[in-house]
Amino acid sequence: MNTIISRIQPLTVVCFMLYATFFFGQQNNKKLSLKEDFKNPPSTSAPGVYWYFMDGNLSREEMTKDLESMKEAGISNLIFLEVGIGVPRGPVDFMSTEWQDLYAHAVREAERLGIKILLGAGPGWCGSGGPWVTPEESMKHLVYSETEVKGNKKIKVKLPIPEQRSTQWHNLKDPYYEDFAVYAIPNSVKPTIKDINEKALYERDPYSSKPNVKPFLPDPIGGSNLDGGKILDHADVINITSFMEPNGKLVWKAPKGDWTIIRMGKRVTGASTRPSPEPVIGLESNKMDSVAFKNHLANYTDILLEKTAPRKEDSGWTGFHMDSWESGAQNWTEGIVEEFIKRRGYDPEPYFLTYTGRTVKSTEITERFLWDLRQTCKELVLENHVEFAKKxxxxxxxxxxxxxxxxxxxxxxxxxxxxxxxxxxxxxKRFGYVTWYAVLEATSISHITGRPIVGAEVFTSSNKQAWQEYPWSMKDQSDWALALGVNRFIYHTFAHKPLGDEYRPGMTMGQYGVHWDRGQTWWPMVQAYHKYINRSSHMMQQGQAVSDILYLTPEGAPMVFTPPTDALEENGAIPDKKGYGFDGCSPKMLMDKALVENGKIVFPDASSYEIMVLPNFQSMTPALLKKITSLVEQGAKIIGTPPIKSPSLTNYPESDDEVKLMAQNLWGSMQIPNERQDRKFGEGMVYWGGNLTDLNADELYPSYLNTTELLGQMNITEDFSSSNDHIRFGHRKTDDQDIYFVANRKDVFQTTKCSFRAEGTPELWIPTTGETRMITDYSIENGLTIIPMEFFPYESFFITFSKNSNGKKITTSNAGNFEKLTNLMTLEGSWQVAFDTKYGGPENIVFNELQDWTSHENRGIKYYSGIATYKKTFEMEGIDDKKYFIDLGKVNDIARVKLNGKDLGVVWCAPWRIEVSSSLREGANELEIEVGNRWINRLLGDQQAPDANVRKVKFNNGLLGEKEFTTGRYTFTTEAAMRSFKFKEPLSSGLLGPVQLIKN
Structure with missing residues (x-):
């Protein structure tokens, strides 16, 4: 090296040294900057809430208080929605002048406080509609009626108008009807197509909540799906539209035979602004027509944009939000025939009778037409609704x-x-539907597109929740979401509190939601949990996600990505990924952006993948197969079997020949081998056959186990593992750091060895406190860093690996990674305890020893909900430079610790301790511990004598319809929120201890 440097000109040496200093300085600055952010995370990663308003129950003053309480609690963003659920109507009609003024007020106040507002695309939560949407511009179906006649004579018959199609989700009736065509077909041809309502887009039920909804429809060339019966040929169909009079009377000389007359026409789907405030109940706008969407927005957001101008860019109204898709499907829009011809290359009209469930020409041709129909409707939705919304x-x-x-x-x-x-x-996870797949889908999209933020509507809850959730009960699921990649938490739900602080818990979103609002007992302490989420989210926004396996979904729509069953650790509603990360990818995403670099499939400025797994489908369009062939030729590795046909009628039958030719070229054979075959093609590889192929399997993909066995043979080790398999993980990678999030999946203390597929200087970053420390006890084996770790129940950490310029391992002999603590004293004896008399507790009382509030003989304590303050004095001698902690033992449910007048912070999770070194002193020490529990106890007490039904509550300002309510002595909430309240006994509450002073 010295010889080489001696040959370089002095100026060059200086430049080289300056560059090296700059480069390594930049890396250190980045690391220091991230550490500073970890200690004090930015608001850009802070959590948000759904701010729900209940059908006209709005108060200007209380809106300000809501927003101020959000700011104090560490909330930086919100989604503004109004619904009609479970409460009487209030005095402020949606989109009235008063309502618009209140929305503008919310925007101005959010700007003042630095909070971002995202407004939903329409009233309710399910879409974009309202009473201003005309039937002509609403979502539509092509519907039909059938009339049987005998031929060989002149027919005069009144054809019934086809009925509007309705589901339990879409039943807003409307008289709108417009004829499309009338056909006569042989009576012998009957409906035979199974699942025609799904295949012809009459219905798309919620995959999350309705049994037997398919994540995707079967391969259109996958074999017969008929109950039997005759097939309709085009020559059998007679278009008799011209023989029907405007009043629906058919006058037609029918040929000999028995005929079925099919009258087809357009009607609304019945999708409405569900669950809308009453004044704006109306139809959903046409999701395939940008003009219809534009006209909806003209009656809604255009007005509000003008009302709130000028607006700030970094706070106030900053976003436009499209919530969960609950408008269902439609199969008609004006101009669909012309769009279909332009996109698919043939006229769809001869196949519209498939809507009736009849097979036209053949089973496969019928299924392929329906595939083309769904694909055309998909493209129209994406372009004319979603892309339009983005523009x-x-x-x-x-x-x-x-x-x-x-x-x-x-x-x-x-x-x-x-x-x-x-x-x-x-x-x-305890109170609602199972929607983990939606998290996998969203994180996959983020990883493939490179967009750093993955938001989530979190802890949506059903009517069984009833104030049971609180920060500690939610930590396990919070960590699950973080590990998968969610890095912007938006809590469902902060219900607006128009009744003020006097009436608590106050108004709710009916019986739904986790009640994440200022009416909660523990709200003054929730900021500590929010800071944990903020800090962790910021870390999970860094760099790019690390994944190994890319699962390609089949072509077609609808489509929900679900991985192989064995790719996830079974864990109820929150299954965890195993040691190899994976994502789902649609064919469109692959064709639009996928490249190959160094043998990996990569997406620009996004994630990269070692291998791609094709779906267990026999069909593939020529365009997709051409893309896959190109990727393999450039070095990509894939698992899958060759397709044999196209799923579409576009360019049929030549398209099938094209697919077969390309497949033969890529796979080398169309005969699936009994043993696994590894085929070199160009720079890449194709793996298929043997245990990687099972066309009779129910699974869409080969098993995760068999795929990862192949990765192991390719010397690609698991990204993460633990010796007891009870630790979940997530992995992000920046230019100079690997960042792992690891969390205990169990409610028990455990020690384990964790293996990381990363090298560099490891550090332990503690997201509950913002503290960082070097890891000194670790080893490196075959490219894996192995670290002995210990976890308290549901405890979590970040492990970072930084590039080390000298490549040396930093180690300290006989040093562990975790603090070893010694108990100095247990604070036994009596405590002074003060309760809030507004909720029935005594102002001052002595506890001779720590005890559960629910076991106390005083009813005001047994049924107390809120915050109580414990005080105690203890003596301390011989303080050194070690760290000192107060360990609270057992707490129900959250606590704030103060020592000698200094607020040391909130304890909300295991290990239920907090450092007190900065305020501990020699001699007498005044300890103060505020403890908060949940509303359940006081709500239960208010249902029992002498507190039951002692008050009449009525609001003369129009709130809650000025109805009179009978309620308990201390609490008030809306009736719907109490319908699920089934508690017979109060929940364990208070500081149970033992409270100990410990040091490291």
């Missing part, structure tokens, strides 16, 4: 956020990929 948002200085699930007929991944910020939704 509209950007034109008005807003970002677009989308939850692309749950009744989406256009494909979740493709719809969500259009968003500026993709969002998922997950329900509380």
């Amino acid at each position: 509209y948002a950007h034109r008005n200085g807003l970002e677009l956020t989308i939850e692309p699930y749950d009744m989406n007929p256009a494909g979740d991944l493709d719809l969500g990929a259009i968003a500026d910020v993709i969002m998922a939704e997950f329900w509380s």
